[in-house]
Amino acid sequence: MAPSFHWWGKDDYRGTSVVVKMENPNWSISEMSSPSGDGNEYDVAGGGGREFAGVGARKGGRGKNAKQITWVLLVKAHRAAGCLTSLASAAVGLASAVRRRVAAGRTDSDSASSPPGESPVLRTRFYSCIKLFLWLSVLLLGFEVAAYLKGWHLGTTELQRLLVMPASFGASGLFETLYAEWVQLRSEYIAPPLQFLANTCVILFLIQSADRLILCLGCFWIRFKKIQPVPMQAVAKDPESGGDDFPMVLVQIPMCNEKEVYQQSIAAVCNLDWPRSNILIQVLDDSDDPMTRTMIEEEVEKWQQNGAHIVYRHRVLREGYKAGNLKSAMNCGYVKDYEFVAIFDADFQPSPDFLKQTIPHFKENEELGLVQARWAFVNKGENLLTRLQNINLCFHFEVEQQVNGVYLNFFGFNGTAGVWRIKALEDAGGWLERTTVEDMDIAVRAHLKGWKFIFLNDVECLCELPESYEAYRxxxxxxHSGPMQLFRLCLPDIVRSKV
Incomplete structure (x- = not known):
């Protein structure tokens, strides 16, 4: 029963009794018979915006009384208070996480994601400078707020007087004099470089906008003209026929502690429609978990017993991460017998005809060094994060890479779902561990050597998008941690290149 407050609790009250059930986040109001026994009923429904559905719906009588409507408002206030409490808790949790990460001098909990060779001392000093800058910014902001409340602005008579004649000695006068000197320093020495940086950012934004516009127009023209790479010669339909239609292909699957997806990727690669005598699959396992390593090795042995030409390689020392893993695999003596290498990350599942759709483009095109396929996502509609990632990556593939591949014959290698000519990799210097974006590094060096690239927008390779924010981060x-470092390393070669 609803409680009787002091201004409601009268004996002659003749309202409709209700029972309120409050279960977060839903609530309901159940109706009971009127104490007067007059048989009048009300329709009060709770949740989903229907709480006032029965107001004024009394059968043969008047609308709801004030007590029932007050209960509805109290319930809504309770839900609003609960929402504010959850928001405050989330804000406190976020602030605590930021404080712990900044205090630890790092922004990522995964130590393997740090660039190779980075000094922990240098990283700590860098974040100490960031913290010092943030505290200084907060202090100056408080200083500016206090000055604004006193009515000091550039051009005011009071401020101009302080610049000409210092104020009298004292705490207030010292504050006024310091602020006047700070305004003068800011207007003469700080404002001009900041204005220059702002103008530079505006110019870069206009350049980027023009680049995006040109890429979109190029994509429209490709769609309008139906431009797409066409192989010189179609591959034979029967893999057992062999011959020149089926050159020697090396397939590499670099992985590290991928116990959730290793079975799917190994099975997809082992089912590629290619003569088994002309293909070798390398499972390049850098796992440091003994249980995961054992499971992957058993999976490889199972496919070996089924007749697949597959080998398992494990490194004890994980130097260079993925780049070091691929470099170690390319140093095997039997690699010289193969002409092409296809690379798939552990969460990628190529279709059986993947090699048939990509290898023919190398025929009679000796300048072609890379054929890159498009990614397709099996979980693109899982949540809002995956949908936004799908939009962003679709623009990257269909607009950026497709247009650059058609008109420039160059784009950044995506690190997976691509086929390289081994000769192009060797000519570019092979895999290097100098940066975390080894795929972009090898693509730039190969392009500077004169090799051409092709992007196939109609050839898709299935993979998964990160579904949680932590994995996405x-x-x-x-x-994004390596492109600027790569730019610094490759800039001299780019300037000297004749391409």
Whole structure:
């Protein structure tokens, strides 16, 4: 029963009794018969915006009384208070996480994502400078707020007087004099470089916008003209026929502690429609977990017993991470017998005809060094994060890489779902561990050597998008931590190149 407050609790009250059930986040109001026994009923429904559905719906009588409507408002206030409490708790948790990460001098909990060769002392000093800059910014902001409340602005008579004649001695006068000197320093020495940086950012934004516009127009023209790479010669339909249609292909699957997806990737690669005598699959396992390593090795042995030409390689010392793993695999003596190498990450599942759709493009095109396929996502509609990633990556593949591949014959290698000519890799210097974006590094060096690239927008390779923010953050950290370092390393070669 609803409680009787002091201004409601009268004996002659003749309202409808209700029972309120409050279960977060839903609630309901159950109706009971009127104490007067007059048989009047009300329709009060709770949840989903129907709480007032029965107001004024009394059968043969008047609308709801004030007590029932007050209960509805109290319930809504309870839900609002609960929402504010959860938001405050989330904000406190976020602030605590930021404080712990900044205090630890790192922004990623995964130590393997740090660039190779980075000094922990240098990293700690870098974040100490960031913290010092943040505290200084907060202090100056408080200083500016206090000055604004006193009515000091550039151009005011009071501030101009302080610049000409210092104020009298004292705490207030010292504050006024310091602020006047700070304004003068800011206007003469700080404002001009900041304005220059702002103008530079505006110019870079306009350049990037023009680049995006040109790429979109190029994509429209490709769609309008139906431009797409066409292989010189179609591959034979029967893999057992062998011959020149089926050159020697090396397939590499670099992985590290991939106990969730290793079975799917190994099975997809072992089912590639290619003569088994002309293909070798390398499972390049860098796992440091003994249980995961054992499971992957048993999976490889199972496919070996089924007739697949597959080998298992494990490194004891994980130097260079993925780049070091691929470099170690390419140093095997039997690699010289193969002409092409296809690379798939552990969460990628190529279709059986993947090699039939990509290898023919190398025929009679000796300048072609890379054929890159498009990624397709099996979980693109899982949640809002995956949908946004799908939009971003679709623009990257269909607009950026397709247009650059058609008109420039160059784009960044995606690190997976691509086929390289081994001669192009060797000519570019092979895999290097100098940066975390080894795929972009090898692509730039190969392009500077004169090799051409082809992007196949109609050839897709299935993979998964990160479904949680933590996994997405780690992925983006790996993707964005190396490009500036690579730019610094490759800039001299780019300037000297004749391409």
């Amino acid at each position: 780690k992925q983006q950290h790996r993707w």
